[in-house]
Amino acid sequence: MPLLEISGVSVAFGGVRALDEVTLSVEEGQVLGLIGPNGAGKTTLLNVASRFVSPQRGDLRLGNRSLLRYRPDQLVGLGVARSFQIPQLFSGLSVLDHLRLAAERSTRQRDSAERVAREVLEELELGEVAASFPHLLPSAVQKRVDLARAVAARPRLLLLDEPAAGLGAEERVSFARWLREFRRRQGCAVILVEHDVELVAGCSDRVVVLDFGRIIASGSPEAVRRDPAVLQAYLGVANGAGA
Ligand SMILES: Nc1ncnc2c1ncn2[C@@H]1O[C@H](COP(=O)(O)OP(=O)(O)OP(=O)(O)O)[C@@H](O)[C@H]1O
Ligand SMILES: [Mg+2]
Structure with a gap:
């Protein structure tokens, strides 16, 4: 049974179809790269998976539970944590407080929350x-704090919205190294939304490509990079010809 199963999910904002009959699943411990041009629906998909947005159609299951019955704040208790494209942090809380709170809410044990928060700070x-x-x-450090808060919840499923956006080349490399090591150590499943295709290819077991709210390709990172529909969506050329 997949860890997360999204089936036939559609979301419209007025006349904009942000997601159109999207079906995908994430296995336990798998890193799923999610790419696509601006406005393709990537953030909306993470918003659906974290219950910030309710789909008009379709279902969303974590193991054998439908997540549609849960509020966003209940997801951390079910093992789902996320980061945001634009970090959502509290101005009145220190970095350590953010991590401690996240750890507390998932473990419900003060002393071990402190330990987890300090471990993640180091990590x-x-x-x-x-x-x-x-x-x-x-802002690059704020992004890392937002990521750290999600990690401190010790999730089974981590949803990352452009965690490497705005980072320099060296920071990207160290982020990719951290992600590979993190998934190896924690066995955590990840949906990684990123524009940097090289980074996604280097970190993901499988890649899904969204365009105008629809999945236009999915498969191994190598297969997806060669897919004509992907080249068309990204570069406006089919089969790599005429670029
Ligand atoms: N709350 C909202 N209200 C109205 N339209 C929205 C809302 N959220 C998203 N949209 C629209 O839905 C579509 C998908 O947006 P989304 O943010 O999911 O794209 P994205 O793939 O994350 O893009 P980017 O790469 O720029 O972050 C876009 O046309 C966007 O303008
Ligand atoms: Mg987005």
């Missing part, structure tokens, strides 16, 4: 800013 090299308020930090 994501945020020790030096533990006492800082996130809105005073550079």
